Amino acid sequence: MFIQASQMADTNASAPGWLRTEGGLIVERGAGTAPVPPDQRFDMLLPPFVDVHTHGARGIDFGMLGSDPGPAIAFHHENGTTQLNATIATAALAEVKKRITELAPLVWSGELAGIHLEGPWISPEKRGAHESSLLRVPAAAELLDVVEAGGGTVRLITLAPELPGAMSAISALVAHGVVVAIGHSNASAEIAREAVDAGASDVTHLFNAMSGLHHRTPGVASVALLDGRLSVELIADGQHVCDDAVDLAIRLAGDRLLLVSDSMAASGLGDGHFQIAGSPVEVRRGIARIVGTGALAGSTSVLRDGVDHLLTRGIDPRSIALWTNGNPARLLNLQVPALRRNDPADFVGVTAGRISCVSHRGELSFF
Template sequence: MTRFTLTADRVATAETVWSPGFVTVEGSTVVALGQGSPGLDAGATEHVSGAILPGFVDQHVHGALGVDFGRATPEEARRVAHFHAATGSTRLVASIATAPLPALEQALSTLAPLVDDGTLAGLHLEGPYLSAVRRGAHDPALLRQPSVAELAALLEAGAGSVRQVTIAPELPGALDAVAWLVSQGVTVALGHSDADFDTARRAIDLGATVATHLFNGMRPLGHREPGLVGAVLDDERVLLELILDGHHVASPVASLVRRVAPGRLALVSDAMSATGLGDGEYAIAGSPVVVTEGVAMLADGSSLAGSTATVADALVRLGAAGVTLPEAVAATSAAAVRTLGLAEGLAEGLAAGSRADLVVVDDTLRARRVLRAGLWL
């Protein structure tokens, strides 16, 4: 197998920055990394300007290039995965939005083989067990109350590939569903919810560990009625997804989250099918969407409808706030890897034995080059 080494001004994990540093790759695997210069068995050596970070993990992404994961063929899904990988998101948890149950089962069975072969890191059901009050772009006619029997059928269709399910915990049957999903090893996310604080806390106590796109699709935070937002901000067990596309969350609020919940922020794209394309008419979760100047809105103008940005775009916005490299690594990969139980030695975001997924960023944290499984994209 081919062995080569990249040296850089900085190499970062979620806990350490080596300056200068190196990463040695053999085949598709990182075999060594650390401070200074590599050893004699480094192979061909190339210096890259800037910093080397682990490849990004996008745990909430619906599509790109006119393709929605909920309706994609395997070939289309591979195209979407390659598009996002080329921007730095080398691992995707494909999000499937609300749809009729047969359509959800079909999407899960279609995409499951792509999880098996490593194209995708897992599948995420965002619906149909959501609140009509906080539905966002999800068609209210397709929303349902949680059922363990239905969830069991969906997980069976996914053949072990479903890694995360978003649920509104206040719905009838929701807490039973949360407990059952956790018992099956599935990460439970709370979102598209009008839950009060106590209900959200009960769901967390039962094992829910993610907040789906914090602030969006949730009862607003109140100083007397903190709701779901207050519950997840206050609980160190919960990972907080954030869409930093300049529209979903204001920059001062993102800065507040960083201070209140260090190490628990996960940048997600929530990218919908218009990502990588121009303005126009699209659809998501059974609802028509109009994209204007890159902003996706329901056709009636009542709600944002996903994003057309990427995790790489979000990282640049985070970088403008002056984050450290370890914080950037935590927000783009390590926190998601830890919470979702992704394997391959990535607990810190980068380690010997992990797949050679690397992103070279400049001083503004803009992605300049991407290595996936040992190959430059």
């Protein structure tokens, strides 16, 4: 199959180009006009998405003991995300370890890119939807015991560096090959920088559930924007972060951003009542909020929704490719398809400014 694009956008360039796919692979890639009339035309082609922070979809929470994550993984694939990190939110420690052992075979088989633990080692002041009675302080030995339960599949852990024992835990985790993210944290800028010095290299969903940008008491958000050692996750669904704040992040940390969905089990199901991290959640008009407080609780979007939002705002497609493919792959040291010859034929097609098609192993699905 020949596919022509007015813009072939990857992390290096954005120019007219074409692909030829066969047997689920990209067997040729060229610049300009395809040598034969193409089978499909798009205004733009993007590489497939990598989501390092998603809790599930289609009624499946990746942290739910005994549940089959297959429907959630399939939903993300259908929407252009072909590599994803299954995020387990705060739960009892025994449950977390058990769920890690259930998900680990899917990482070894390549169905999941890895496992992300978001809690329970987070700040009570910035816990969001995470049940307060389940939170813990980050003892290094305890964290390493949890990591070892996954046999190398736990790739990312979010913790609050101001908690007792956090700095030694960060150093121990990094020494064991785990990426540490600063998140759900009320840390001062000084403590956040100390965490980076200890080895933390990522920030969980910028601006959400963290100390912010006060002009006399800067917090985690300030360090995220200014410290070039940090990768910075951003939820660009138009709800969690306003466009002005997104533009600020692009201006100050544009080469370090990663788009994440933070999607929950409600994704793909519509409005209703759900649960995440031990807290009841109501989804109304597509927005998930904690029952009783009204605070945002994860999202019901997928990366496709965030990309559509950025495309409608005229954001450079090369940057979008970097934030949804290049940077997340680099953070977790993943080999992912990226519109290269001999890559799996995974890509996202854009027509009239919105995603119109997803290819997974050469099978095209249209929206």
